[in-house]
Amino acid sequence: MAASTSAPARTRLADIARRLATAPDEWIHRVRLSTEERWYERLHQDDDHEIWLLSWLPGQSTGFHDHGGSRGAFAVALGSLREHDLAVERDLGPSDFREFGPDYIHSVTNASTAPAVSVHVYSPRLTTMNRYDLVDGGLIKLVEERADDW
DSSP states (O other): OOOOOOGGGOOHHHHHHHHHHTOGGGTGGGOOOOSSSOEEEEEEEOSSOEEEEEEEOTTOBOOEEOOTTOEEEEEEEESOEEEEOSSOEEEEOTTOEEEEOTTOOBEEEOOSSSOEEEEEEEESOOOEEEEEEEETTEEEEEEEEEGGGO
């Protein structure tokens, strides 16, 4: 499934991410800011999906990565984020979301001057993620991370 922001094409994962992103009373007390790296906490997991809350200080980035075969969606709750999916870069603000299929590779960065918070939903739960480097010839796989690493 291609990434999307249109309401008719929205999936259940995007609906979960958007609902939580617009309900800060459910998570704001859990948010932490870290100068070392992006902060993240799993809010929920079951046999079908998992939900993560992330905070981003200016300049913090994921680097290029996939989701190990999981489908997913994320929504910006506070601030703004920039997503780069190899074809295009886009700026996302509060209530904007992205959804993606199992083969999606992207990078997400807080390119603003203020902190940001986002909600991420994956199905099935993440078990691996591959990290990549973008070079002139395309992507080079750097490392595979396992769920035990995060």
